[in-house]
Amino acid sequence: MAVETDVLDELRRLRTRIPKLAGSLAATVDGLVLAHDVPDTEPEGLAALTAAALGVAYRMADAAARGEFRELLVRGDRGYIATYAAGTTAVLTLLADDRVNVGRLHLEGRRSGARIAELVDTRIGPGGGRHADRLAARDTPAPVQDPARTIGTLPVRTPQRPAHRPRPQPGG
Numbered sequence: 575m576a577v578e579t580d581v582l583d584e585l586r587r588l589r590t591r592i593p594k595l596a597g598s599l600a601a602t603v604d605g606l607v608l609a610h611d612v613p614d615t616e617p618e619g620l621a622a623l624t625a626a627a628l629g630v631a632y633r634m635a636d637a638a639a640r641g642e643f644r645e646l647l648v649r650g651d652r653g654y655i656a657t658y659a660a661g662t663t664a665v666l667t668l669l670a671d672d673r674v675n676v677g678r679l680h681l682e683g684r685r686s687g688a689r690i691a692e693l694v695d696t697r698i699g700p701g702g703g704r705h706a707d708r709l710a711a712r713d714t715p716a717p718v719q720d721p722a723r724t725i726g727t728l729p730v731r732t733p734q735r736p737a738h739r740p741r742p743q744p745g746g
Contacts (some may be wrong), residue, residue: 576697577608577693577694577697578608578609579609580659580693580697581600581608581693581694582599582609582610582612583608583691583692584686584689584693585598585600585609585610585611585686586616586632588668588683589611589684590677590685591682592668592670592678592682593670593673593674593675593678594670594673594674594675594676595668595669595671595674595679596612596613596653596669596670596671597610597611597612597613597614597615597669598611598612598666598667598668598669598686599611599612599617599620599621599624599666599667599668599669600660600664600665600666600667600669600684600728601620601621601624601625601664601665602625602663602665602691603625603628603662603665604625605621605624605626605640605665606620606621607621608690609663611744612669615669615689620667621667624657624667625664625665627646627648627657628646628657628665629645629658631643631646642659642722643659643661644658644661645657645658645680645683645684647676651672652671652672653670653671653672653674654668654669654671654672654674655667655668655669655670656668656670656671656679656680656683657732658683658684658686658696658705659687659691660686660687660688660690660691661690661691661692661695662668663695664690664691664694664744665687666676666683666686666687666690667732668683673744686723
């Protein structure tokens with residue numbers, strides 16, 4: 575049985591455990607769909623957006639010194655989008671209606687994320703995603719910060735000037 579089939583079975587069981595769950599998606603941290611149960615939503619687009627949001631969440635957790643990424647919750651007018659880490663190579667995204675029990679959503683989402691992590695790590699192997707290097711990095715000493723730059727800010731690149739002068743265009 576392929577990992578996609580096992581993960582899809584987990585997503586279907588998740589729908590039965592969470593009332594008001596509108597859909598679920600398991601993807602790699604790079605934005606590739608592993609399995610999905612998201613009616614009326616394009617799974618590839620959702621996986622790509624999840625990967626982008628995951629990148630921001632990792633940076634926020636690092637900048638705020640809050641440890642490893644665990645989960646992300648977005649609330650809109652018509653419901654919730656919850657994203658949970660599923661090991662180092664996968665992520666679980668849940669779409670829920672506005673009246674969902676958020677505590678139940680978190681409880682079941684975390685459990686399913688752990689199950690999906692086991693499935694993916696068993697079949698594919700751990701540590702293949704773009705953020706997998708963070709596990710190795712957390713066991714090594716942190717580099718010394720530049721005292722002139724505050725924590726959480728990005729270095730600023732100065733714009734480069736062209737080496738040649740642009741030629742004037744005729745008629746303009």
